[in-house]
Amino acid sequence: MPWDHLDAWAQASESERLYIVTRGTLAFDERDLPQVDWEDQAATPPLTRVEAYFSGHQLARTGFQRPFEGDVTLEVACYGPWCARVPAGAEIIAFLEMRDGALVLETNPCGGFALPASPKAERDLQRCMQGTCP
Numbered sequence: 640m641p642w643d644h645l646d647a648w649a650q651a652s653e654s655e656r657l658y659i660v661t662r663g664t665l666a667f668d669e670r671d672l673p674q675v676d677w678e679d680q681a682a683t684p685p686l687t688r689v690e691a692y693f694s695g696h697q698l699a700r701t702g703f704q705r706p707f708e709g710d711v712t713l714e715v716a717c718y719g720p721w722c723a724r725v726p727a728g729a730e731i732i733a734f735l736e737m738r739d740g741a742l743v744l745e746t747n748p749c750g751g752f753a754l755p756a757s758p759k760a761e762r763d764l765q766r767c768m769q770g771t772c773p
Contacts, residue, residue, distance in 0.1 A: 642750030644760040647734050648767050651752070657737040660764060662703040662756050663695010664728050665713065665744075673715055673722045680720040687722075689713040693733065693742070702765045709742060711735060716747035723747050730756040732764065 651658040673687040690712060697707035711733075715723050723746040725731070734752035735742045746753040754760065763773050 644732055644754050644764055647752050651734050659735045660698035661695050661707050661733045661735055663693055665691045665693055667691035667727050669727050673717050675720045683717045683720050685717055687715045698764055698768055700768050703761055711742045711744050714743055714745045718748055721748040723751055725753045732756050732760050
C-alpha cells in the first residue's frame with residue numbers, strides 16, 4: 640500500500656510516543672547511509688543510525704511557522720536488500736520522535752516518518768493539527 644503524510648500522521652497520533660511534525664532539511668553525510676552489496680545481500684545491516692542536523696519549521700495550528708532546528712538521529716531501516724533513502728538537503732516532512740531526550744527520525748523502504756514536502760502535505764497536516772484531518 641502506498642504510504643503518505645496522512646498515514647504517518649495516523650500512526651504517530653495512535654502511538655504512545657511523542658512526535659514533533661516538522662518541514663525542512665537534513666544535513667548529514669550520505670556516505671553514512673547503508674550500502675547494499677548485491678553479491679552478499681544478507682550482509683546488509685537491518686538498521687543504520689546516522690547523525691544529522693535538522694533545520695526548518697515545526698507544525699502548529701497556523702501551519703509550519705515555528706522555526707525549529709537541532710541534532711537528529713536518522714534511523715534507516717533495510718528490509719533485506721531494500722533500504723530507505725533520504726537525500727541530504729531535500730525538503731522533507733519529518734515526524735521527529737522524542738526518545739530519551741533526543742530526536743529520532745525513523746524511515747524504512749515501505750514508509751517511515753521522512754516524506755517529501757509538498758504544499759498539499761502541508762495543508763493536510765495543518766488541518767490535522769486543527770482537528771479536521773482529511
